[in-house]
């Protein structure tokens with residue numbers, strides 16, 4: 001596990017096959033070690049693919065205690081956690097228009113003071129920063145998920 005995750009530092013592309021929710025959380029926990037304030041992680045995948053499960057791992061990896069519940073902020077769109085960094089967790093599933101997030105502090109999320117995790121990031125693809133991670137989760141069977149992480153740098 002840690003050897004494959006270390007290649008994340010060098011490689012802009014990474015694949016992982018998870019066999020149960022715990023493996024997805026553990027992968028997220030390892031992945032989180034490489035995140036710093038200002039990083040943005042966009043999560044893609046159908047309902048039940050494991051975006052929140054992965055978010056739970058990342059948030060735990062950022063030092064948020066297990067007693068803090070990490071669940072989708074469906075009605076408020078965004079939740080905040082405090083770990084070794086400030087963490088903003090967006091879930092845009094119910095978003096109707098991009099104006100809705102603009103009013104909720106969307107732009108300020110990217111001021112470099114927080115690690116930003118975004119479920120259903122495809123709802124606002126035109127509003128995403130260029131420099132970010134995209135992680136796509138694909139359901140293969142009841143318990144198998146493919147994770148594909150890709151890092152994008154800002155255009156020169």
Ligand SMILES: Nc1ncnc2c1ncn2[C@@H]1O[C@H](COP(=O)(O)OP(=O)(O)OP(=O)(O)O)[C@@H](O)[C@H]1O
Pocket residue numbers: 018019020021022023024045046047048049050051052053054072093119142143144145
């Ligand atoms: N390998 C796996 N990784 C992650 N979740 C898994 C895995 N196998 C089974 N599951 C189950 O799939 C479900 C994933 O739910 P989760 O809420 O994380 O999905 P989601 O992508 O956030 O969905 P939504 O779009 O509704 O927010 C959970 O019930 C979890 O137990």
Ligand SMILES: [Mg+2]
Pocket residue numbers: 051052053072091119
């Ligand atoms: Mg979710």
